[in-house]
Amino acid sequence: MNLKRNNWRLILQLGLLFGIVGLVIINLFRPETIKDFEAYCAFGGIQSFIRYAVAGSLACSMTTTQIFIGLAFFGGILLFSKLFCSFLCPLGTITEWLGKFGRKFKVNFNMPSAADKALRSVKYILAFLVIYKTGTTSELFCKVFDPYFASVNQMGPDTSVLWASVAIIALIVGSLFVRQFWCRYACPMGALSNIFSYFVMASTVVLVYLAIAALDVDLQWWWALAACCLLGYILEISNYNRKIFPLVKVQRDGNACSGCTLCDKACPQGIKVSCANKTVTSIDCTLCGECVAACGKEKALSFNGKRWQWLPSAMAVLFVALGITWGAITEIPTIDERWGSEEQFENAKVLTQYKTDNVKCYGSSMAFANQMQKVKGILGVATYVGTKHVKIFYNPNVISEKEVKKAIYSPYTSWLNKPKDNNTVMSSLEIGINNFYGRNDYKILGRMLKSEKGVYGFETEWGEPVLVRIFYNAKAFNPAKLKDIVSTKEFTYVDDEEGGTGREVSVDLDFKFMYMHLTNVAFDKLQIERRWFKPVSLTFNEENISTNNLDSLVVNLPQAKIPKFSRQVTFLGRHLSNDKAVVGFNTKFTDQEPQAVVTFMKNKTTKADLIKMMKADTLVVNFSDGSINKFANELKINAAL
Template identity: 35%
Template sequence: MAAKKQSPVNYYRIVLQWGIFALLAYMLVRPFWDKSYAPDFEAYCPFGGMQSLASYLSIHSLACSMTTIQIALGIALIAGVILFSKLFCSYLCPIGTFTEWMGELGRKAKMQLKVNKNIDRFLRLLKYALLFITFYFTVTSSELFCRKFDPFYASFTGFSGDVFFWYAFPALLLTIAGSFFIRQFWCRYLCPLGAVTNIAVYALPAAALTLLWVLLTNVAGLSIPWPWLLGAVCLTGFIFEAFTMKFFVFPTLRITRHEALCTHCRICDKKCPMAIEISTVDTVNHIDCHLCVDCVIKCPEKGALTINKRNMSWLPALATVILTAAAITIATFYELPTISENWGDVNGKNIQTVQMDGLKSIKCFGSSRSFANHMKEIPGIKGVETYVKHHRVVVYYDKSQISAEGVKAAIFSPLSELLNFDGKLATKVSFVQLGIDRCFDPKDQFYLGELLRSEKGVLALSTRFGEPVQAKIYYDATLTSPEKIEAAATPKTLVLGEGDQQTTVETGFAVNEAGKAKGEMPANEFLTLFIPTVDVSFNKYSSYSYDKMLVYELPFEQAADPGMQQWMPFLVSHASNDDGIVRIQSAFTESGPVIRIWFVSTLTTVGKINSALKSPELIVHYPDKSTKKVKNPFLFIFEN
């Protein structure tokens, strides 16, 4: 018996498809040995780029963490469709590859179903509806709406982040099961990017609609909101696809069958991942063809199938690589701002700019938005641009109103944080002030705090603007020294989190000799700086004159304990049960922390107050007017 002849392999395609999976696998496993690496599975997403570009064109802001790379890839994808064919779908899309494999499994198991032609046409509407919804919500919110349901994003992020489980989980199940029973179920019926590529195939009607909208809104002065244009373009794409099911002008490359060489063996029909009947046509104009060239490679008759009458099966794969590389290269030289906003004249003669790089907190649309909102409140600042890829901001300011240093001071967010302080103090606290380079961003200041936390005697850190940033570090001189603190602040990396959650971040702080100082301060001054005090009045406090009230003061060590701060509102609520108690204050005095209880002597007594404070349970009132008893965690020392 003759051995079964092996079907030729489409290496052009397989290499690219496996290359994408290898890249994704690398992104998944790299965090196991590189704790500072955070995979970004959307880093090369052309669909995110398209949504982002739409958001940029309509509201001058890029969606989420999208940068010029995704936009350039989106433009390359559209150019690829028009010039060549639906190359991304065929060679790069991981969902396309996966669902194709699922379909192959279904075919081998003989479980594939053929969809009735009319139902098939109708189901194609779904992807255009999803496209409209996705673009509409992304542009109006500058958050990528597709993240909520995208099976790729959900699978690779473990259903975390912006994924909405009850959208994404059914979408994933439907994609897997649907593709097993129906060839390229996801691509044909659900993929919004598939809808975009088909709209690009029908680029001329889409362009005509866009031109008409521009003329009507800009020349004729009509007010037609952009969602109408989006809806019209989606509907046109669907009508052309469902009612013609074929290419017209674009794409320019088509599979051509040469009747004289064809033996009608129908192998091409069986091997086509899109289930197109190639053996019955001279030119494949079917809308689902994505020029994978499987049919060309697998056809046993050399030359029976070609691309545009030429034997160049390598061309689509090569074009895919060139377009992708060109998009990434161009994007490295040019970056669109995530936000570009002016609220004053940025071309006036007094306008200057401050540019700052490496602001780690500027990492997405949301952080850019809050940065812009904060800058709007600063007199003299007229506009901002943010560039998330390089964590860069450019601030436009009027030099007659604010200086460059003033702008930087406005960008700076000071930190004030307790580190290893447990509420127990000697009478004095030592401090050292260091100038720290590369510590401007709030994230950097947080990292500095975490580095210093490793030095046992460091009690707290506060920062203020300066170039370099001025960090004041408070410490217990019996446990550490300025030299040890300086050493603790300067390692190049920092490990955050525990166990599986561990990540390593780069720090690279340098202690600058400028502005170094050290000294001591009384403990109560330190406590006043870092621990909030309580001063709450209630029970008609303001209705009593001062001569009607007495103040009962008690030592209160627990006021200095950071862990007890959460209990202070409970204590106040409990005290308010006594109508005679009208105000509670905590304070840090030279003789130690105290609590002061203001009371009306005609309504209550010190004895009653002591009983309330000693009570094993606090009776606490909640905003919903309910009352609960909680265990009293306070230990007061009463004078005899």
């Protein structure tokens, strides 16, 4: 028998799936169009919010809109249950439809009660791990295995192919055989939604945690998270009946009910609606309205007395709209670091700089703040990595706006066609470009110039307009072409960078060519390499220093002159600091090559041990915020043991 469906919901589910498929197709042809398929994921938003609450920083690349969509939906759980799961989650829809397919071919079965209860714990464990990792690293950890993210991004760079494949197979196979397998057992968003549904429990845990923290007890935030996950699981498997929330529930009028059980058959969650005592209180109910639509008796089922089947769908759309609007009028910074006094802030001015794509994440935001703290007159910074801009608070009596702009400027250097011969003489010229700021713009200019015969490389320098110094072969390249090149309005290239998509990308440009100076200054390759070299100077383990016991190890580090290895060089220094005998790491450019100088206490380690550490396959890097990360060692160390 065909059951009547809640068509409002079906329209929303189909619209969303078609929309996602459409975006994936667009992304195949124009990958630059969609930056992040998770940008409107409510779960990502909630993870980011938790990170913000516990660490005062926003998860990398998260937008304020995403956070507010998450908050809107979680607020909505109190009123209308788990609307996101029911109406907007593509995984929920696929799980449900696969389940129907399984039932049609009679391959599905009811999970034995003990196994059902045990498996329900998995989603709480995953919720804890995902939120803990996001809260401590500022990266959305769920991207590692999220079947949705892995599918739409074709196993992109943030995804673990192994874990995402396991998750996708579990979702497909599990959902065919067991009703709502993914949502019921594996989805961390489902666990978090349930915890929030048990509002009294969750708020009690948070209040107890805050009370303990107020007593100056050093209790980490994740203990509260662990308590919520454990209690959420216990309440779920004990079929705890929520009395208050959600405020809108499915109600059953026993007098009007004929006992036909159509509602039971229609319920995607397998809830025995026909047995409900006045109200459906199951934690699995998502207020999808399928039972209300299927019921033929006018007054038997309703949402708090109303048979408005459109109500939950309309509310789902309303919450998305609310989140987007809220996000559009409110900005949450990735970090907001202020070191100036209240008095200094009274007369402070704010400079907003856009296109700061070198500030990519929490780590680079903090590095940027540390760098700014050294500039006299700058009182604080706020970074917004999602929208690539920063705000600088400064004292105009100490530093001018122009000086602030200069201080925050990050110069760029790039070889385009590097000469093989060290003695090649390169002419140089300077051009000024407006509407030209940030690494993306500089890389695009590099791509445009790379195909020009005789252009060796370029560097940028702060200025208004930004100064670009080009090194070229005066016999092979005609500088008169530069005006047309820079003024190009649309540029197409293949994204063939390391980690790139390998596809063609088109960008609209608005660079403004302002001037050109042909200089009389010529350079050779070594001069430019020395010019672009950024020395590293790190000190560690200073408490261990005993000056009469110091020695140094000098190692050639040719890759240190290549900009793409500059992070690795710093990582190498931090990696060496794991040996408590190492007290300094510096790099310098000698006559021909860069070198690393490691200063260490000779009674506690040996040069051979240090060289061994430098040659390790993995660099273990301690960051200033206390986090530790591992990176593959890409540096070639030629020193003999």
